Amino acid sequence: MKAAVLRDFGRDLEIEDIAIADPGYREVLVRIMASGVCASDLSTIRGKTGSALPLVPGHEAAGVVERVGSGVSKVRPGDPVVLSWSPNCGHCFYCQDSHPTLCDVYGHAAAHGGLWDGTSRLGPPEAPIGHYSCVSSFAELAVVPETGCILLPPDIPFAVAALIGCAVTTGFGAVANDARVRPGDSVAVVGVGGVGINAIQAAALAGARTVIAVDTNPARAQMALASGATHFVDGAAPDLADQVRAWTNGRGVDHAIESTGHPAAMAGAYAMTRPAGSVVIVGIAPVGATLAIPAIGFPGSKKRILGSIYGGGVPEQDIHRILSLYRAGRLALDAQIGEQVPLAQVNDALRWLESGVPGRTILLPN
């Protein structure tokens, strides 16, 4: 099958014909119908996350079940599915402690570029190619753990389903599960990319009175305001926190959601949050980066700083909630989709993302 393979950081992905093994015990072979190109793919491909190579990137995807391995009961061939990039085992300490996105088994699998048993189904046995987050959707086919398959209603376009597989769930959940925005709250969303735009929509849907979109790219203002932001402010403005305070009774926002992965933006999100407010960090920073905040004021500020990964809740439940909101016309997801291009244009798509072209590019591998 055709797949985009990352063999060297800093170089274009190569479209190669690679072997893919049959799905094993509780594994599923999925034909990829749509794969979004997410900032996390870009960070990995540019060498910022220190992943082992080679690997097939892509983690925001939807497709159709082609074949199932032994012991699979959740899906059948022909089922449309959205793929979770954080499947979980259900048995480990964190799964039992209601933190499925921290699953130990998944953590081990993802760190080794494998599936549940730590081995890969991609490439020849003597030179395996790693999976990426148990998905690897920059390819015609993927073998994934059964728990990574989430059944889709048949009327959901694959491109929309792919978006829900990462950006929507990450932004929506950061607001709903981690910040826990209440009606009348004020929210700042720092970074209006794929995740940020969904945090804005979720904040508006939760009844936030003030939703301040923060981004250094003025081209993103229109989309932010159309998605429910009440204000847009330049993230590079020297008086950024003062502007935010001016819109929030001089106090700062109740919640700031940071999605850029830049430590300076994280510190900015902290600065614009009111005392006893919450700062939710979603963006993935490069390896070695540290977050600096003024230490002396921290205890007295009573601020909470929370890490948020894949929406911070139970992704499968969030995905079903998001699907029902989308079908009810309460979440506008179609407008977030940019170009839809064949797999062969994956390197163009990465460059568009890097240069801030608005809209999520969707790869169509089949």
Ligand SMILES: [Zn+2]
């Ligand atoms: Zn992603």
Ligand SMILES: [Zn+2]
């Ligand atoms: Zn687990």
